[in-house]
Amino acid sequence: MCGIIGIIGQRDIAPDLFDGLKRLEYRGYDSAGICTLHDGDLKRRRAEGKLRNLGEKLQADPLPGQLGIAHTRWATHGAPTVDNAHPHATDHVALVHNGIIENFKPLREELVAEGRTFLSETDSEVVTHLISREVENGASPEEALKAVLPRLRGAFALAIIFKSHPDMMIGARLGSPLVVGHGEDGEMYLGSDALALAGLTQKICYLEEGDWTVVTRDGATVYDKDNQQVEREVSTSGASAASVEKGNYRHFMLKEIYEQPIVVAQTLQSYLRPLEEQVALPDMEFDLSTVKRVTIVACGTSSYVGMVGKYWIEQLARVSVEVDVASEYRYRDPVIEDDHLALFISQSGETADTLAALRHCKDAGATTAGIINVPTSTMAREADLLMPTHAGPEIGVASTKAFTCQLAVMAAFATNLARAKGRLTPEAEKDIVHHLSEVPAAMQQALEHDEEIEAMAGTIAKARDVLYLGRGPDYPLALEGALKLKEISYIHAEGYASGEMKHGPIALIDENVPLIVIAPSGPLFEKTVSNMHEAQARGALVVLISDAEGLKEAGDGLLATIEMPKVHPLIAPLVYAIPVQLLAYHVAVAKGTDVDQPRNLAKSVTVE
Known part of the structure; x- marks a missing residue:
């Protein structure tokens, strides 16, 4: 997953943009770049490979400017080269993009037929040219976005700056997360998640599906997919820049392996009621006792949590369970019935295949639940029941602590379902509470x-x-x-x-x-x-x-x-x-x- 950060600042902001990219390294990437606006010119520095390569370019040729955007790219269209690295720019507009523009080929052909020159192989550059064309024809930045966004099919988070507007950024999201950060003294931010902005601000506004926003020194104005101005809550993120430090560990992965006794204990504390000797779930607006079938949908490591959950749920609750890989689920035209609970597992809560499967189930009338590590994510907001894990930010690409926290929540869910179905005696639930309470110490021994x-x-x-x-x-x-x-x-x-x-x-x-x-x-x-x-x-x-x-x-x-x-x-x-x-x-x-x-x-x- 690519990373985005944008800053309207009071000083040269390239160093802060670079620090934000370092906080986004955990997402995985193969190129990176920064663009700032200074003295009426859009200036870029881009590099393939690791961030240190971009850092060397910035050290040799610094970027001044109080307005800028930055990006870590994971290649989808086009190889990880400097030309394909973001930000993409024309004489009027610079842009960074997470996601994929599915209809970029006909759009590109349209633009090439007009005589426009492309410098990359990416789908993202198409959006840059579309917006630039509107601006060249006299549209304001806001009018340009209103004209271009309906033409894009796929998933995207966009951060855009304009040569003629030194104190403005525009952001937009559809299927890929984007947040607005509110700073002090006229500073404002865009980021692909709260962690990207953790060193800059804790005051975060999460854009909802289809939203776009005009960000200036005075704040952010948000519009929904119908271009109607809306209010989105500004909350405190709690994300910490310290969470992306390795400390004394050689790698983030080793640090996160060693964090597991603590984060699993934190997660279990949310679900165990030791005094009552019961396992509890968050409040829900449906009756678990009516569930006759559970479908668990996830990708990769999370799908293996689902497979373990199948054993637990069927043994404890005697409810039939099927486990599906999210990327295949919708395409087999699954049977979805009223007594069916669809359970989705995701660390980020933004996994494209899993999110699409969740929406497919909701459209079919199924009750949905999610085991998710990011409570402000799209899946967390859209599921009927959110069962959060408390793993904290997981920086290593290979999941470790998120996996075990998901297992802990799955055990709590299986136990709760068993009690709701009348399959669990108080004595048996007491034993389960006791065994789950032993997990952190046993992990420490391991x-x-x-x-x-x-x-x-x-x-x-x-x-x-x-x-x-x-x-x-x-x-x-x-x-x-x-x-x-x-x-x-x-x-x-x-x-x-x-x-x-x-x-x-x-x-x-x-x-x-x-x-x-x-x-x-x-x-x-x-x-x-x-x-x-x-x-x-x-x-x-x-x-x-x-x-x-x-x-x-x-x-x-x-x-x-x-x-x-x-x-x-x-x-x-x-x-x-x-x-x-x-x-x-x-x-x-x-x-x-x-x-x-x-x-x-x-x-x-x-x-x-």
């Missing part, structure tokens, strides 16, 4: 094995392929482990239900393929270890993650073991997520890859 995991990482790092096995709720964890390894180490990895090994994947096993087995002791342990022994007999290098009881029963001949605390099966996925994450992290470090910003990946995917 972190104590960091050094031994690091010690084995070098062996795994030499592999070309790695397989992960798990059974029951640990099967989604195997999928998550494989995804983490792929994301940050670029090693091919696959996760399988352990019983499926002999239905094909066992053909891949030899002495060069490490096998990571996730197997807490308990009712599923014996069968999982039996599958593991089959792989060992064929030369597999096995790393077993289990508790002391499980490790003792598993026998010898293992490459390595990772001992976890003995925990109840309900909370095992939260605790066992930590060694899975640490293993991927240390393998990536051993390989020398970019852990926090792996190639080709963005933190939040806001285009389909």
